[in-house]
Amino acid sequence: MxxxxxxxxxxxxxxxxxxxxxxxxxxxxxxxxxxxxxxxxxxxxxxxxxxxxxxxxxxxxxxxxxxxxxxxxxxxxxxxxxxxxxxxxxxxxxxxxxxxxxxxxxxxxxxxxxxxxxxxxxxxxxxxxxxxxxxxxxxxxxxxxxxxxxxxxxxxxxxxxxxxxxxxxxxxxxxxxxxxxxxxxxxxxxxxxxxxxxxxxxxxxxTVGEPLHGLGIKVEIVGDCGYRPVTENTKKLRNDLIDFATTKDETHKAKLKQQLLQIYTYVTIANDEMDFGMGLEFGHNLFISNYECFDAMTKSVLEVTYKLLKREVFAKILKEQWENGRRINENKKVI
Structure with missing residues (x-):
């Protein structure tokens, strides 16, 4: 059979x-x-x-x-x-x-x-x-x-x-x-x-938020805690970051610096109130601006945020990237 x-x-x-x-x-x-x-x-x-x-x-x-x-x-x-x-x-x-x-x-x-x-x-x-x-x-x-x-x-x-x-x-x-x-x-x-x-x-x-890369961010929202917007005008924030990095007008630069430091302070307050998404969004924006003048603030914001979100591995990758030289291989990798 x-x-x-x-x-x-x-x-x-x-x-x-x-x-x-x-x-x-x-x-x-x-x-x-x-x-x-x-x-x-x-x-x-x-x-x-x-x-x-x-x-x-x-x-x-x-x-x-x-x-x-x-x-x-x-x-x-x-x-x-x-x-x-x-x-x-x-x-x-x-x-x-x-x-x-x-x-x-x-x-x-x-x-x-x-x-x-x-x-x-x-x-x-x-x-x-x-x-x-x-x-x-x-x-x-x-x-x-x-x-x-x-x-x-x-x-x-x-x-x-x-x-x-x-x-x-x-x-x-x-x-x-x-x-x-x-x-x-x-x-x-x-x-x-x-x-x-x-x-x-x-x-x-x-996802929530409007980071400038366009993908949104993913954070846990519990009740009213988890996220608050970085700004009501993302286009203005983008322009402010560009202006700060490129302007030769020191008076204008000083004014923009105060505005950015104010956002940094707001992120610190948001972290205290468990709205960790604000730091993630602001950190992403600083990072993808890719202006060297923001590197220190970028690292500071994201390292803290990743640890608060229990994404310590991302903080470790960030640290490795900075220590290795964030832009060291850029030219040879572009086809």
Missing amino acids: KTKRQKENIPHESSAAKKSKTSKKNDDVNLITQLDNIYLVKHSCVIMDFWNICISIDPKSPTEAFNSLNSLKLVGPFRYLNDFYSKSKENKNNNYLCVDRFSTDLPEMQTFAIYKGGRFCFWRDLPNEEPNLIINISNNSPNFPTFAIAGNGDPLSALTFLARLKKQKFENIFKKIENQSEIMSKWKIYQQKKFLEELRKNRKEI
Whole structure:
């Protein structure tokens, strides 16, 4: 009597094949743990799925598997995976935590791909959560860049975003992949307009505030505690920060300094009253202004805020970034 498997003509998987798959899965889990330890934040198994696709496409240079798409190159966690994969000894002393960080990469961000004109970052509101959002940042704005939602936590969604942005088709590259049908199913979903619309809608629903990067902030609101606005006029705050950093009029600069110090005082009061979101929003604004004159205040505001929000890992990443030199690698990373 034939079994159901035999009737449907489903090939039997050998015990050796099963063992190989189990071993590969365990290796991937171990690598995810290594990434968590090196970058101090939680990583998703989707990263390994994507990395295995890259290896299938270009075994010699997996970080450049999608180079035909606007010169895209994988960095960040994929730098470590590539060094591990190639058994590279050259980069064993790499400060992986900071080597691919841009000056406007908040601790919530992790750049994982760069391309001609911009980059993609994983976004985490909490260090112990897997990234469920990918943002795109253009290189055109060194000060106050806008963070555009480009996908969920799957790097494949970022590729879809870039292909659409650059009006470039390159799906044929997946023909070499064993699970091509599964990849193309995802690709079709990510291509749909409603995919990004839904991500933006969900983001708006779970965040508060109007930080100048456009993503909102995520803080716990209990009753009336958790958040209060930095200002009623975000456009004016942005202009004030630019004016302070660029003006040569010392009288005007002194006036602006008093206004900014007043906000700093308000943040301190808000912290005492458990409205920690105000400090997070103000700190984000100072950070992405990317003016060196605000570095000391930025570090002061965000270090305190991250600790109050129990996001100490972000405070540690911030400290590492400052000690390593916030802008030390900027020129060599821009394609």
